[in-house]
Amino acid sequence: MILADEAAARDWFRSLPEWSDAVQSRLDGLTALLAAENEVQNLVSESSLQALWVRHYADSAQLLAHVPRETGSPWLDLGSGAGFPGLVIAILRPECEVVMVESRARRINWLQRVCDSLGLTNAKVASMRVEALETRQFRAISARAFAPLPKLLDLSARFSTSDTVWLLPKGRSARQELLELKGWNHLFHVEQSLTDADSGVIVGTLEGRKGKKP
Template identity: 30%
Template sequence: MDRDIFFAALKRFDVNMPKGAIECLDKFAEAILRQNQRLHLVSSGDTRLLWSRHFLDSLAPLITGVIRPPAHILDIGPGAGLPAIPIAIFEPDISITMAESSTKKTRFIERTIRELALDNTRIFGCQFEQIEDKFDYCTIRAVFSDDSKLAEISKKLRPKGSAVFFKSVKSPEALPSQELIREHGFSEVEVFKLDKEFFAGRTLVVFHKP
């Protein structure tokens, strides 16, 4: 059922499936399930929803056109490697740098990258503020308790870059004021409401730099 929903969504949104993509996702799912109890990569209730919730959600920026290749992405706090690894699998013209502060999760992602032979992805075991490069996009699935990180995220983006926040129905924080958006280095914010049938009310909140 979980995989069926994923494949139905790919068909609905006419997503191109690169050769070997499903085999890679199968291996990725197996790795998460093997290590989840020890590393807490996803919540225990989500282990049966890896494809329909985590993998499909990860592809939402590609499905909506929020992220367009070629591009360089900084994925902040990927945990299990989400959304970075599914994006890297489905779009080889996107290069992704991950910043993960957990040493154990960093090692898990390093092993996964090697096992899947992903040459467009790399992982650093550090806070994202320590990454020195500039990026076209930042992706953030982690929940920030306030807006204090926005200014730091803005510093990691090139001109015209965008920060893409994944929001669930459980984390519908109010958007910052326009004044605060500008203060943090952005020019505007867009909210993309994802298809209810496949994404259950989840949204992408996208902050754009001038």
């Protein structure tokens, strides 16, 4: 199934177990905030602003299908930028701690203002580069357009255990990046994106570097 338009995306959201009036209200609030902020800084492209429910909201929310509620906290979102998928995950799963890592000052300010405005007390903004983030273990790790797969793993494998679920929307490069990945023991595979017939999401778990003793 590919979500072809905004109406299809909204219908799909209403079918989610996480859906509620509070989710609807917060996503509508995020839409208004994003439209206003996009006049000040280029958070998302103008074309995607007209297709938020498909391009950003559903593209983020589809990751939840791979992370059961009981195993999804804490959640680490690397290079959150405009807030996808981190903000959407925090809205849909208010019981889940979501840590959004972002180093750019204007994006940091944006993310914090959204959290404050929407009352997302479960969402935390880590205002730093990934390299500076204190090591701790997370149950889920996501990264959207953050870095090529080898670099991403080099930077963030220390936050993972063998049970951590990795969720990496990679667009059209997903299969090629996974095919070319060397030096890691992993159980990654590519899932078809719900928002783009040509895009994939790398999903799975990471055991560690090849040749490294436990």
